[in-house]
Amino acid sequence: MIDRDTKWRQGSLLKPEELAVLGVKATNDTVGILISHDCDIPQDKEGYLELILGLKVPKPDKNFLSAKNVRKLHLPFTGPDGKLYVELCFQNRIIVVRDDFCKLSGPLESVSLADADKRTLKQWLTVRYGRPAYPNMFENRLKRECRKKTPVEKGIGELAAKKSAHITALFFSLGEEREVELDEGEPYYLSIYVVYDEENGAIEARKEAEALAKEILALMRSVYGEPEDALEICVESCTALADTQLSFATLMKIDQWRLEWVSLNDEDPAFFALGG
Known part of the structure; x- marks a missing residue:
């Protein structure tokens, strides 16, 4: 008993x-x-x-x-x-x-x-x-190649894997379109938050998160264009944020983006798309 x-x-x-x-x-x-x-x-x-x-x-x-x-x-x-x-x-x-x-x-x-x-x-x-299920159209657009045989979603995962010591999560915000299947030519307006562990190695963690945010923003805009030209995904911002700055109200508006594949290769059967 x-x-x-x-x-x-x-x-x-x-x-x-x-x-x-x-x-x-x-x-x-x-x-x-x-x-x-x-x-x-x-x-x-x-x-x-x-x-x-x-x-x-x-x-x-x-x-x-x-x-x-x-x-x-x-x-x-x-x-x-x-x-x-x-x-x-x-x-x-x-x-x-x-x-x-x-x-x-x-x-x-x-x-x-x-x-x-x-x-x-x-x-x-x-x-x-x-974990969230993103709109199919949004997921499909993240499968655009950022380089040969590498989709954007995996490219982001690879960048995050290189700086994962202090990074606790990535959050995506699609605003009002978080559950909407948009038509071709209508862009998703995306804000990305790179969240880091402020308690452990605060200064180094912030620098690492800021560097990762710049790299992700550059990758996304190289594929989808600048905000004024984007037709698929308009990346409005990519910001480094301490985990202590995430309020409950903010968490209700954003979704954590899972990095299931960051250490996996294309042949690994455990690779799943971001929606799970």
């Missing part, structure tokens, strides 16, 4: 030797993480709990940190030997019977997840279902 005094929390690690109790075939690098919500864990009415299986990685890929990639996350835990990075893939979630889970002796308490990283885990689990 799991009561309200339980030590289990969302983000708790299972003891490796107890994975077999749940029928999980594990290797030495397998990590089991409880991802059910804190409020659901002690509820007897919840007949099932949700886990995700990950793999230890010796070094994190910066493109998979901070929930930048909707399909893969490198999540840092703190253990007796320092940082432990675990690679999570969204497809590796499993549902276990609550009665079976109750047979476990408790979480692995020698390894913990910081509050900020737990928020990252929550965000990553949420964006799978909450």
